[in-house]
Amino acid sequence: MIQKSEAQELPSALDQLSELKAKFQGKTPAIFLDYDGCLTPIVQRPEMAILSDEMRTALHELTAVTKVAVVSGRDRRNVEELVKLDNLYFAGSHGFDITGPGGMAAEPGGAKAALSALDKADGILQEKLKGVAGSLVERKRYAIAVHYRNVADDQVEAVRKAVDVVLDTMPELKIGHGKKIYELKPNIDWHKGKAVMWLMEELGLNNGKYLPLYIGDDITDEDAFAELQGQGIGILVGEHDDRTAATYRLESVDEVRIFLEDLTDTIKQQSNG
Numbered sequence: 001m002i003q004k005s006e007a008q009e010l011p012s013a014l015d016q017l018s019e020l021k022a023k024f025q026g027k028t029p030a031i032f033l034d035y036d037g038c039l040t041p042i043v044q045r046p047e048m049a050i051l052s053d054e055m056r057t058a059l060h061e062l063t064a065v066t067k068v069a070v071v072s073g074r075d076r077r078n079v080e081e082l083v084k085l086d087n088l089y090f091a092g093s094h095g096f097d098i099t100g101p102g103g104m105a106a107e108p109g110g111a112k113a114a115l116s117a118l119d120k121a122d123g124i125l126q127e128k129l130k131g132v133a134g135s136l137v138e139r140k141r142y143a144i145a146v147h148y149r150n151v152a153d154d155q156v157e158a159v160r161k162a163v164d165v166v167l168d169t170m171p172e173l174k175i176g177h178g179k180k181i182y183e184l185k186p187n188i189d190w191h192k193g194k195a196v197m198w199l200m201e202e203l204g205l206n207n208g209k210y211l212p213l214y215i216g217d218d219i220t221d222e223d224a225f226a227e228l229q230g231q232g233i234g235i236l237v238g239e240h241d242d243r244t245a246a247t248y249r250l251e252s253v254d255e256v257r258i259f260l261e262d263l264t265d266t267i268k269q270q271s272n273g
């Protein structure tokens with residue numbers, strides 16, 4: 001049974017750092033990070049979410065002491081280009097498209113079967129939404145985000161209707177929700193949580209020496225928090241519209257960076273001592 005709380009009820013990962021680290025029980029945390037709202041603040045348009053130099057340095061230093069993966073709803077190539085580091089793992093399209101150092105490349109969720117439906121849906125949405133000012137159809141390899149952050153309130157219903165037209169005719173796709181977006185994804189039982197567990201296994205981290213730790217801010221990160229209950233640590237950044245399966249929280253992207261910097265020092269000390 002998954003335990004859920006209100007975000008505000010969760011203890012701060014920074015205030016309760018010693019308690020949180022005691023949960024490592026001598027294991028090294030393997031770090032899984034969402035991108036938008038976690039490594040960069042939420043902004044008006046996807047292309048404006050630029051990683052700061054400070055965050056890139058924090059990530060780079062963390063990769064020197066443990067395994068690090070970015071697990072994003074974004075297109076995997078897009079998030080690779082934004083992060084600009086080659087010594088970590090990337091799971092794009094909500095975990096359907098995974099790459100890593102040494103030429104690692106895998107699509108463990110089997111999303112290729114939905115590719116032609118996604119292509120068709122993309123065309124329909126582009127056509128239907130071209131008259132809705134502020135809407136944006138963002139195609140990822142294995143998902144489509146339909147953004148309404150910049151759409152007038154009385155036009156959001158028109159965006160939802162266009163999405164529903166696609167859903168009604170394409171059983172290969174299902175809807176997902178996020179911050180001011182509707183997502184069309186392959187109708188497959190695969191999500192960020194399964195991608196995290198797949199990476200743990202694939203990277204040989206299920207050997208009793210590593211503990212998965214996931215940080216994210218959105219509804220799609222809840223699948224990872226739920227998967228990690230009892231076997232890892234989930235940290236929610238800020239809040240979203242629902243209850244959360246995370247066990248700690250951080251307030252902001254700046255707090256995420258401070259937490260990651262502290263983790264790097266902690267892991268270094270663990271391996272020296």
Ligand SMILES: O=P(O)(O)OC[C@H]1O[C@H](O[C@H]2O[C@H](CO)[C@@H](O)[C@H](O)[C@H]2O)[C@H](O)[C@@H](O)[C@@H]1O
Pocket residue numbers: 034035036037041042043044045046047049071072073074075138145147149178179180181183218220
């Ligand atoms: O899993 P994530 O890495 O958090 O990706 C989730 C979605 O993030 C992006 O959209 C969100 O961030 C945008 C920039 O801050 C914002 O304008 C938008 O309203 C948010 O929903 C991205 O564009 C999507 O493709 C991702 O699915």
